[in-house]
Amino acid sequence: EVMRLARKLVEDGLLEHNEYVELLADRDDEVREYLRSTAQGIAVSNYGHDIFLRGLIEYSNTCKNDCYYCGIRRSNDNVERYRLSLEEILSCCEIGYQIGLRTFVLQGGEDPYFTDDMMCEIISSIKSHYPDCALTLSIGEKGRESYERYFAAGADRYLLRHETADIDHYRRLHPESLSLENRMRCLEVLKDIGFQIGAGFMVGSPGQTYDTMASDFEYLKKLNPHMIGIGPFIHHKDTPFRNEADGTLELTLYCLSMLRIMFPKALLPATTALGTIDKTGREKGVLAGANVIMPSLSPDNARSKYLLYEGKVGVKDKAAEGRQLLDERLAEIGYRTVTTRGDYKGWDRT
Numbered sequence: 584e585v586m587r588l589a590r591k592l593v594e595d596g597l598l599e600h601n602e603y604v605e606l607l608a609d610r611d612d613e614v615r616e617y618l619r620s621t622a623q624g625i626a627v628s629n630y631g632h633d634i635f636l637r638g639l640i641e642y643s644n645t646c647k648n649d650c651y652y653c654g655i656r657r658s659n660d661n662v663e664r665y666r667l668s669l670e671e672i673l674s675c676c677e678i679g680y681q682i683g684l685r686t687f688v689l690q691g692g693e694d695p696y697f698t699d700d701m702m703c704e705i706i707s708s709i710k711s712h713y714p715d716c717a718l719t720l721s722i723g724e725k726g727r728e729s730y731e732r733y734f735a736a737g738a739d740r741y742l743l744r745h746e747t748a749d750i751d752h753y754r755r756l757h758p759e760s761l762s763l764e765n766r767m768r769c770l771e772v773l774k775d776i777g778f779q780i781g782a783g784f785m786v787g788s789p790g791q792t793y794d795t796m797a798s799d800f801e802y803l804k805k806l807n808p809h810m811i812g813i814g815p816f817i818h819h820k821d822t823p824f825r826n827e828a829d830g831t832l833e834l835t836l837y838c839l840s841m842l843r844i845m846f847p848k849a850l851l852p853a854t855t856a857l858g859t860i861d862k863t864g865r866e867k868g869v870l871a872g873a874n875v876i877m878p879s880l881s882p883d884n885a886r887s888k889y890l891l892y893e894g895k896v897g898v899k900d901k902a903a904e905g906r907q908l909l910d911e912r913l914a915e916i917g918y919r920t921v922t923t924r925g926d927y928k929g930w931d932r933t
């Protein structure tokens with residue numbers, strides 16, 4: 584029966600709510616390998632053996648929000664807070680550009696210090712120095728007017744994981760000040776403005792069930808984002824979820840394959856969190872259908888302070904050596920990184 588559902592997913596690109604639940608709950612080795620190899624084949628037929636790179640610039644670890652899962656949440660007094668200056672951000676870009684990165688991702692806590700004027704200045708500076716590069720923002724929930732200004736300043740893409748599409752589960756992960764409704768509204772607005780958008784969720788977050796995950800798949804199908812970021816939840820000792828179990832490699836890979844099958848052209852990262860729970864997690868992600876890797880370009884002293892969860896990999900890496908190392912590891916599984924913006928297939932900003 585579960586194999587029938589897997590085939591149905593491949594045929595139709597979607598399932599009914601209860602069918603997603605069953606496909607998740609009853610998975611076995613045979614179905615797992617069927618979904619994995621199908622997903623890998625779909626990724627290869629759309630994007631070849633090319634892996635797109637995004638240089639991640641973690642420009643602030645200051646956050647006004649208090650998400651229960653996140654290591655840089657407002658209430659964590661053990662974090663030494665930092666902010667990068669425009670000059671520091673540009674030098675991260677320069678290092679990235681030199682090693683062939685053509686997409687930069689500005690990610691940070693939701694830090695009111697960076698006003699819209701400042702963000703627009705950062706965005707337009709990056710775009711004027713690096714006109715052949717795409718710029719992605721991952722800076723949280725804002726109003727339409729702010730998003731419009733960022734887009735006008737030259738930002739191309741926006742990552743905002745929805746985290747969970749189940750309203751009760753959303754409550755379990757976030758304080759009252761945040762709502763699923765607003766999160767979803769932001770994603771709609773971003774799409775409407777013309778950003779390539781990315782949604783996504785953590786696998787194995789506290790309170791997640793196959794039922795809430797089925798809602799995630801349904802929501803994603805409806806939203807139809809260009810990018811989908813998923814990675815395992817990993818506990819952080821200074822959060823209310825310090826004693827919660829981490830998400831697993833196996834279920835994350837399974838979800839990645841399902842997503843690749845449902846969204847043949849999506850940009851799907853093998854995330855840092857995946858590389859953290861397993862030494863070769865990112866390679867396994869690629870073999871399960873992922874086609875994006877996001878190495879950090881953040882300065883050494885910032886990296887060790889942008890800890891969303893325990894044991895984050897890459898804290899000691901050097902950006903410049905990063906690509907070569909990555910290429911060596913990807914070569915072993917028959918893939919290579921490429922020096923392009925790596926837009927959504929068929930994308931044209933007009």
Ligand code: SAM
Pocket residue numbers: 652653654690691692693721722723724742743744746784785814815816817818819856891892
């Ligand atoms: N503040 C922005 C936002 O919320 O979109 C961007 C930064 S936020 C730290 C980026 C992502 O990190 C979140 O969407 C969340 O899914 C992920 N994250 C946070 N804490 C995590 C944890 N403990 N384990 C795994 N992923 C985590």
